[in-house]
Amino acid sequence: MSxxxxxxxxxxxxxICAEGFVEAGLRPILGGRQDAVRGLAARLDLRSSIFDLSDPREIERxxxxxxxxxxxxxxxLTTQKLLIEACLVSGVHYVDxxxxxxxxxxxxxxxxRARLANIMIMPGVGFNVAPSDIAAGIAKARLPDANELVIALATEGGVSRGTLxxxxxxxxxxxxxxxxxxxxPARxxxxxxxxxxxxxxxxxxYDPWVGDLFTAGISTGIPNISTYSVFPGLAVAMMRxxxxxxxxxxxxxxxxxLPEGSSARQLREGRTYVLAIASNGKAQVRVALTGPEAYRFTVLCLREITRAVLAGRWSPGFQTPALYGRALLEGIEGVKWDEE
Known part of the structure; x- marks a missing residue:
């Protein structure tokens, strides 16, 4: 049983996560509220589990x-509550x-409650948090008295309809x-x-919505954090x-x-860029890396965290990807460190 x-x-x-997991030899159950899940599961020779989130007991089952x-x-904000509640009852680790x-x-x-249930809850395991949270953790370790953190992200590739x-x-x-x-508040x-x-x-x-503003505050304890992202000019105009x-x-x-998401070529050739700069007013530490296209990077982060959890490498309660440190990214093909 998966x-x-x-x-x-x-x-x-x-x-693309299901496809990537199968390529890596993992055999997940594919769940969701749409019959399209059955077709995908059949194509990949996986089990499917079709259910919505209206009945807590059904989720637990x-x-x-x-x-x-x-x-x-x-x-x-909606799916977290319903699924985490079921995971607490069922003793199941949760990531999103x-x-x-x-x-x-x-x-x-x-x-x-997760600590009491002895399960791990880890949000932000995709590109938009995981590598930057890990980079921030490394920077903090190198400059323990850092009181300011700047995180910057850039991507080359497509965007899914859901993200847009x-x-x-x-x-x-x-x-x-x-x-x-x-x-x-920040604009x-x-x-x-x-x-x-x-x-x-x-x-x-300035990107005022990035989860790093919360997760890096937890993982590093640095009190002052700013987050920046590269956006197309039209998006910047709308932001203003x-x-x-x-x-x-x-x-x-x-x-x-619009396209459903990144094309096969974009998934193959796209790149991501991550920078974390920690400073204490006198010195600063720069941690930077490049990685595969953002959606592919997300799948690979999910894969590595899944392997870690199944191998027993997890900690109870709320955790951020920095828990796994540099070792997590070392297992991901296409990640290169830009070190001074």
Whole structure:
């Protein structure tokens, strides 16, 4: 019997995750509320488990025999609560792809109960948190008295409809910055940052929604954290409150016409760039890396964390990917460190 259940397997990330797991010799159960899951499971010769989240007892029943639940179903503020509650009752470890402050901090509210249930809860295991959280942890270890952390991300490749839909929904809304250990309001694109990784130069804007603002606060204890990402020019304009008519047009009419996600070529050739800079006012430490395309990087992070959990390498309660440190990324093909 499989020990891993992927919930949300019908989505773009769920599909490429299932395919990647099979390539790596893993045999997960594919779960979700759509019949499309059955077709994917049949194609990959995997078991399927079709259920929605309306009945807590049914969720618990579906978790029988499962050791690890991977939640790849969006709207994490909703799906987290229902699935984590079932994992607490069933003694099942839980990870998800939550990548924003609201949903990573929501997962933290289950910390004490997860410790008592002796299970691990780890949100943010995809590209948008995992490698940067690990890089931040390394930087903190090298500069233990660091009091400021800057994280910057850049990607080359495509974007899924789900990611685009989520981003456009709040693209001009106020987010956060971590100041003195507290999350304070910050506007999207309120400042810019030029940075360089592996010889490539980038211009990023302030990204106030990134889950690192919460997770890195937990994993490093650094009180002041800022997060930057590289966005296309049109997105930056929307972040600053302009061209919102275009946002509405994409959301209301154009979304179904866009590609489901990255193309096969983008998955193969795309790259990601991660930078974490820790400083204490006198010195600074820079930790940078490049990795595979963002969605592929996400699948590979999921794969390595799954292997770690099944091998018994986990800690109870709320954890961040920094728990696994550099060793996690060393097991991922295509990751290269940009070290000074």
């Amino acid at each position: 020990e891993v259940l992927i919930y949300g397997a019908a989505g773009y990330t769920g599909r 579906r978790l029988q025999g499962v050791r690890l639940l991977l939640n790849l179903s969006g709207q994490f 792809l939550a990548g924003e402050v609201a949903d990573t901090s929501h997962a933290f509210t289950f910390d004490e 839909r989520g981003m456009l929904a709040h693209i001009e809304q106020t987010g956060h910055r971590r100041v003195g250990g507290a999350l304070v 999207p694109a309120e400042s810019e940052l030029e940075f360089q990784v592996a010889g490539k130069k980038f211009r990023a804007v 409150g302009r061209l919102l008519w275009l946002r509405d047009l994409i959301q209301d009419h154009l979304m179904p016409l």
